Amino acid sequence: MDAALELFWKHGYEGTSMAMLTESIGVNVASLYAAFGNKESLFVQCVERYSELNGDLYHESLKKKTAREVACSILEGEVELVTRRGTPNGCLMIQGALTTSPAAEKIRQMMARMRNTAEKWMSARFRQAIAEGDLPSDADPAALACYLMTLNSGLAVQAKSGVGKKQLLKVIQISMRGWPLLPARSYVSARRDSGA
Template sequence: MPRGRPRQFDEGAALDAALRLFWRHGYEGTSISTLAQAMGLTVASVYNAFGNKESLFMKAVGHYDRYSASLYEEAFAMTSAREVARGILMGEVDLVSGDATPEGCLMIQGALATGPESEAVQKAMASLRRQAEADVAARFAQVQQAGGLPPGWSAKALAGYVMTVATGMAVQAKSGASRQELIDVVDMAMRIWPEDQRG
């Protein structure tokens, strides 16, 4: 066992503690000493168990799936594009304004703006956001192929619209917007959504 590492070590709990700090303060706003304290480890033990701060952050991002993965799974199981879109947006409301999690979204505020030394983290997060949008576009394309979107509507553009609204809600939540205020945004956003063309 590496020197300084506690005898009782729960990796999942340690990652969750790190995740919540990164979620609340961002990558550059969270120091390794603060992380070690929250994780119940020494700084040396953090390095031994997780590598450097960048490696720990990316592992914490992977741990974020325990909060966000079901959001998209449940939304993608819906039948119509409207239901999928609303499912994603309401899931984001729960994620960014829930009592059990920090305000906002790790994928947005974790490393949106960084210094040159953290460029790799910034690029990794941008890639993950692009992948999420591509997944939404692919689901809308399936609906489109089944005749569920009006002629001329773009699955890719609709995915961009949904993810832009979701991103904005995350920023608003971090700025203090209430859950009801975010739900009102979802209701407004859905007013422009096309009805399911299959009736």
């Protein structure tokens, strides 16, 4: 499974052939089908495995105290993931099936739904932040979530292109300069109300 995951991660769904899979796993086509089903089924299982290995990125980040900390944690976690030594550069969830032939449309849609789910989690967390006075009342939770997902996608593409961790972390610093801030009075009030 991990050998197949690495291939899909490196080459994407359609860029990974059955011949590559059988050679990497060390089985013939019949054995691969018997063990995992068809290529589509194997890819789905690899995506599930990828999520098991890396799913904490969002779950742990969303628990951070402030929306800004949530955003930084998600972005920095993405950089850690897409530049991790011993794994392919880039992100399977973003690059695994971003564009496909009509024959693989089902896979493309599945991956899009999974990315949309993460975006919805972020949007809900930012709505909570507005209610708690941690974000300005006129902040747009859905747009902020889309902003982060767009940055994550860009970070993954840049890592795949060979941009290193240090440079990508600088990109995060620049991007966070545009994060919505509370007016000074609201910030002081929010800290006083929270007992800070």
